[in-house]
Amino acid sequence: xxxxxxTRWWRQDGVGYVVIDNPPMNVLSDVNRRGxxxxxxEFQRDGVRAVVLTGAGDRAFCGxxxxxxxxxxxPETVQQFLRRGQEVxxxxxxxxxxxxxxxxxxxxxxxxxxxxxxxxxxxxxxAKLGAVGVKVGLMASNVQLxxxxxxxRARDALLTGRTLEAAEAxxxxxxxxxxxxxxxxxxxxxxxxxxxxxPAALVAEAKRALNRALEPEPGA
Amino acid sequence: MSHLTDxxxxxxxxxxxLDGPVADVAAELARLAAGEAPSVAAIxxxxxxxxxxxxxxxxxxxxxxxxxxxxEGVGDVAACARRLARLLGExRAKDVLLTGRTFDAAEAxxxxxxxxxxxxxxxxxxxxxxxxxxxxxxPLAVRAARRAIARVRDxxxxxxxxxxxxxxxxxxxxxxxQAAVAASVARRAPVFTGE
Numbered sequence: 529x530x531x532x533x534x535t536r537w538w539r540q541d542g543v544g545y546v547v548i549d550n551p552p553m554n555v556l557s558d559v560n561r562r563g564x565x566x567x568x569x570e571f572q573r574d575g576v577r578a579v580v581l582t583g584a585g586d587r588a589f590c591g592x593x594x595x596x597x598x599x600x601x602x603p604e605t606v607q608q609f610l611r612r613g614q615e616v617x618x619x620x621x622x623x624x625x626x627x628x629x630x631x632x633x634x635x636x637x638x639x640x641x642x643x644x645x646x647x648x649x650x651x652x653x654x655a656k657l658g659a660v661g662v663k664v665g666l667m668a669s670n671v672q673l674x675x676x677x678x679x680x681r682a683r684d685a686l687l688t689g690r691t692l693e694a695a696e697a698x699x700x701x702x703x704x705x706x707x708x709x710x711x712x713x714x715x716x717x718x719x720x721x722x723x724x725x726x727p728a729a730l731v732a733e734a735k736r737a738l739n740r741a742l743e744p745e746p747g748a
Numbered sequence: 749m750s751h752l753t754d755x756x757x758x759x760x761x762x763x764x765x766l767d768g769p770v771a772d773v774a775a776e777l778a779r780l781a782a783g784e785a786p787s788v789a790a791i792x793x794x795x796x797x798x799x800x801x802x803x804x805x806x807x808x809x810x811x812x813x814x815x816x817x818x819x820e821g822v823g824d825v826a827a828c829a830r831r832l833a834r835l836l837g838e839x840r841a842k843d844v845l846l847t848g849r850t851f852d853a854a855e856a857x858x859x860x861x862x863x864x865x866x867x868x869x870x871x872x873x874x875x876x877x878x879x880x881x882x883x884x885x886x887p888l889a890v891r892a893a894r895r896a897i898a899r900v901r902d903x904x905x906x907x908x909x910x911x912x913x914x915x916x917x918x919x920x921x922x923x924x925x926q927a928a929v930a931a932s933v934a935r936r937a938p939v940f941t942g943e
Contacts, residue, residue: 598920599929606920610913662893664932665886665925665940667915670893671908674900677860680835683807684863686893687786688881699858743904 530570535563537570542578543720544571544625549584553591556638561612568619577724577731579623580716581646582630583639586654586709589631590639613638617645621739624732626723630716631655631694631703637668644672647735649702650716652709655694657702663689675742676702750776750802754785755876756883759890761785762876766803767793767815773801773823780805784891786882790875792868796850797821804831807882807894809861810875811853812868817861820848834901836860886924887942 529538534550534557546567548554564581571579583589593613601609620627620642629643631651636658643649643657661668674682677700685692697703707715723731751765763780766789770776780787780802789806796818803809803817811817822828825845832841840859844851853865866874882890892915900908919925923943931938 595929595932601920603917603921606917610916614909614913662885662889664928665889665922666919667889667892667896667912670896670915671900671905671912674897674908675905678835678837678840679897679901680809680860681863682897683786683894686897687807687885687890688878689885690881700860 530563530566532559532563532566534559535567536584537563537567539571539574539576541721542576542724543717544568544574544576544579546579546581547584548582548590551585553588553634554583554585554639555591555594556613556642557594557597558612561616564616565619568616568623571625572623575728576625577728578625578720579627580630580713580720581620581627581642582713582716583632586632586652588634588639589629589655590636590642591634592637592639592660613641617641620645620647624728624735626720626731626735628716628719628723630712631657632709632712634658636660637664637666641669641672644669644676644702647738648704648719649697650705650707650712650719651694651697651703652712653694653706654709655697655703655706657685657692657697658689659685660689662686750780750799752779752787755879758783758785759887760879760883761787762879763787763789763802763806764792764872764875766791766795766799768799770798770802773798776802777805784894786879786890786894788875788879788882790871791815791817791862792871794818798823801828801831804828804835808863808878809856810864810866810871810878811856811862812871813853813865814868815853815856815862815865816850817852817856818848818850819845820850884940886922886928886940888922888924889919892919 537546626647629646629649633654634656635643637660659669694706698706753762786807789803789809791811794816801822856862857865924940927938
């Protein structure tokens with residue numbers, strides 16, 4: 529259990545919970561990134577079997593990178609910015625426990641990147657996903673989106689930057705379930721407990737194998 | 749024969765006439781591949797064989813509710829297989845190409861062959877709007893996204909990610925990105941120059 533100024537985390541019944549709490553849109557600050565790294569490190573040490581990641585309130589899961597923080601980036605600090613973001617993504621990916629994103633609202637840009645690095649996503653009917661990088665002349669979530677959905681759909685999302693509503697995201701397989709907002713945390717917890725009830729070593733092995741599944745075949 | 753319409757000063761293209769005969773598929777594919785403008789296909793009727801192959805070569809596909817599709821009669825099976833596997837995933841690509849069966853617009857949406865189905869009367873407007881949406885995005889970012897998508901499956905994930913970060917660093921310095929941030933702060937519409 530812990531918290532910093534914009535992040536909260538705790539454990540309950542073998543499931544770890546992390547909440548991005550940076551109202552109103554839960555934009556991703558460096559405080560959040562440090563909070564998530566601390567929380568995930570703690571969960572890994574404590575042998576947590578599944579993790580639920582969500583945003584505070586019912587408006588946004590994560591509105592993306594903090595444009596004010598990003599505006600101050602220089603060629604020197606951009607490296608640090610990308611490295612820290614990537615450290616969070618890699619930690620999610622390398623954690624033994626699967627990470628389930630509970631998508632409670634707007635999920636845009638860097639927020640979508642974060643959600644796509646999670647192992648599973650369940651959404652509320654208010655979930656709205658947008659690969660908005662292209663709208664502001666940047667690139668984000670290209671690689672993750674192109675891995676998770678076939679190219680026809682990736683092209684649509686990435687070239688238009690349009691918003692995918694919950695139903696469309698479900699049809700695309702980006703969300704595994706969609707439920708009313710008041711049931712989202714319960715639903716995400718049910719997915720987490722289902723995973724937590726399986727043999728931990730088997731789950732971790734499957735996760736590692738899936739992480740490598742799109743790597744070129746050895747010797748190919 | 750397919751028909752191309754340039755939109756937004758050539759920043760995107762609308763492709764129509766994909767439900768008729770195609771005289772020279774190679775020439776039409778070459779016409780479609782020329783330049784770097786993304787293309788949006790508006791598919792109104794029966795899209796089969798060479799026309800189906802042309803539709804697959806577009807970036808986005810929208811269909812009218814009454815449209816139908818079939819891979820039967822595609823000329824270049826190898827190219828079509830490669831494109832279909834990337835666009836739909838291998839399982840669905842095999843279904844579509846090995847059976848050659850005809851499927852309707854609703855199934856095309858489920859398969860991911862098209863990403864939107866609209867009433868026939870709305871098709872041209874909706875497809876044009878999608879193309880104009882792309883044409884209105886910063887050109888450097890659109891071009892970078894398009895190149896990165898085309899390459900992502902040829903690279904190991906770590907390499908693809910390194911490329912994405914390289915694009916990000918370059919785009920962060922672009923005038924269009926700065927214009928987008930300034931416009932967002934000032935709450936007005938940005939103007940992009942492609943620089």
